Amino acid sequence: MKRIISCLSCVLWFSALNFHGACGKITPSSPRSLLRLCSLQHSILRFARIALQRRAFLSGFEMTDTLLQVRDLTVGYRRGGTETSALAGATFRIDAGETVGLLGESGCGKSTTALALLRLLPGNGRIARGAVYFRGRGLLELGSREMERIRGAEISLVFQEPSIALNPVMRAGEQVAEVIRAHRTWGRRRCRSRAEDLLAAVRLDDVERVYGSFPHELSGGQKRRILIAQALACDPALVIADEPTTGLDSRTQTEILDLFLELKAHSRTAFLFISHDPGVFAGLADRLMVMYAGRIVEQGGLDQVYRTPLHPYTQGLLDSMPRTSGGALDTQRLCPIPGSPPDMSSLPPGCPFAPRCSERLDVCGAEEPPDAGWNGGRTVRCHARMGMECR
Numbered sequence: 287m288k289r290i291i292s293c294l295s296c297v298l299w300f301s302a303l304n305f306h307g308a309c310g311k312i313t314p315s316s317p318r319s320l321l322r323l324c325s326l327q328h329s330i331l332r333f334a335r336i337a338l339q340r341r342a343f344l345s346g347f348e349m350t351d352t353l354l355q356v357r358d359l360t361v362g363y364r365r366g367g368t369e370t371s372a373l374a375g376a377t378f379r380i381d382a383g384e385t386v387g388l389l390g391e392s393g394c395g396k397s398t399t400a401l402a403l404l405r406l407l408p409g410n411g412r413i414a415r416g417a418v419y420f421r422g423r424g425l426l427e428l429g430s431r432e433m434e435r436i437r438g439a440e441i442s443l444v445f446q447e448p449s450i451a452l453n454p455v456m457r458a459g460e461q462v463a464e465v466i467r468a469h470r471t472w473g474r475r476r477c478r479s480r481a482e483d484l485l486a487a488v489r490l491d492d493v494e495r496v497y498g499s500f501p502h503e504l505s506g507g508q509k510r511r512i513l514i515a516q517a518l519a520c521d522p523a524l525v526i527a528d529e530p531t532t533g534l535d536s537r538t539q540t541e542i543l544d545l546f547l548e549l550k551a552h553s554r555t556a557f558l559f560i561s562h563d564p565g566v567f568a569g570l571a572d573r574l575m576v577m578y579a580g581r582i583v584e585q586g587g588l589d590q591v592y593r594t595p596l597h598p599y600t601q602g603l604l605d606s607m608p609r610t611s612g613g614a615l616d617t618q619r620l621c622p623i624p625g626s627p628p629d630m631s632s633l634p635p636g637c638p639f640a641p642r643c644s645e646r647l648d649v650c651g652a653e654e655p656p657d658a659g660w661n662g663g664r665t666v667r668c669h670a671r672m673g674m675e676c677r
């Protein structure tokens with residue numbers, strides 16, 4: 287590739303010279319054609335740089351039915367003249383039709399991951415390094431127009447907070463139809479009909495009434511369903527659902543999870559399902575990634591991770607989950623993780639989980655465990671669990 291680029295550059299620069307056969311002199315072409323050649327050469331070099339980066343990036347992954355590939359994604363937020371890391375080198379992959387869970391306590395970088403993938407970080411957020419490839423296209427290199435075309439149509443996000451995500455002065459059904467209008471060249475009637483079908487598909491009763499209601503006239507569960515209908519409006523290949531059951535009563539939670547199960551069973555859409563609650567992934571996710579202090583500390587098949595959690599943090603999250611014993615809720619065996627997640631602006635040296643870890647070794651306070659990266663199967667980022675990924 288490098289040789290092709292240098293040959294092309296040479297051809298371009300030779301074509302910028304005029305050869306005068308009679309006197310044997312070589313003179314440069316007009317300034318305008320030189321400028322045009324400069325810009326053409328710049329475009330070729332930019333294209334080549336992206337192609338080389340992409341080739342290097344993809345070489346770490348096996349190409350199967352891969353939809354999204356993320357490598358070394360690192361995000362920081364500027365506050366008061368300093369930048370605080372929120373995501374430190376996340377590397378993962380999502381295949382077409384797959385449901386991947388992202389688990390971790392609040393403030394560990396889950397929502398930042400979702401926002402960074404869609405380039406929707408707030409003004410003080412910055413992607414410091416990394417690469418994101420969706421269907422082979424580098425999302426971080428795309429222009430804002432191209433990115434707008436992808437958002438909602440190919441990748442959509444179910445926002446965590448409906449009261450912020452929904453427009454309070456616009457009727458709920460219109461907010462679904464608006465997404466369709468933004469990405470399709472359909473007439474108003476067809477968009478409305480599709481929006482009504484979507485409201486029915488997310489199991490909202492009395493579609494006519496809900497369509498014409500303002501968000502404040504709907505319950506929390508109904509607003510969540512409107513957000514899910516919006517996310518599905520253009521049949522995206524990937525839906526990112528950020529805490530879609532948080533703040534709902536347990537009955538509505540179960541109904542929303544059932545709805546996702548049904549969507550998963552009847553479509554080729556892939557889901558990145560984000561939650562702080564290990565219980566919501568059961569039966570839903572194919573794979574699970576566990577995140578702590580902006581790092582993916584463990585990933586693997588859901589059953590594998592639940593049956594034999596490797597990282598002490600994953601173990602702690604599962605132990606703090608209520609279980610049933612003889613059909614009744616057993617609260618006696620609840621075993622919460624001591625302490626709280628670290629302040630990301632002043633992480634302790636070594637492993638960020640060390641202050642809360644009951645299995646810490648001497649090395650843990652001095653050296654951070656190496657990034658496990660992605661090996662297509664099970665990974666864990668912990669000094670005490672090195673080499674145990676095959677379990």
Ligand code: SF4
Pocket residue numbers: 597598599637638639640641643644645646647650655667668669670671
């Ligand atoms: S690296 Fe050490 S402190 Fe961190 S989770 Fe593993 S054992 Fe605990």
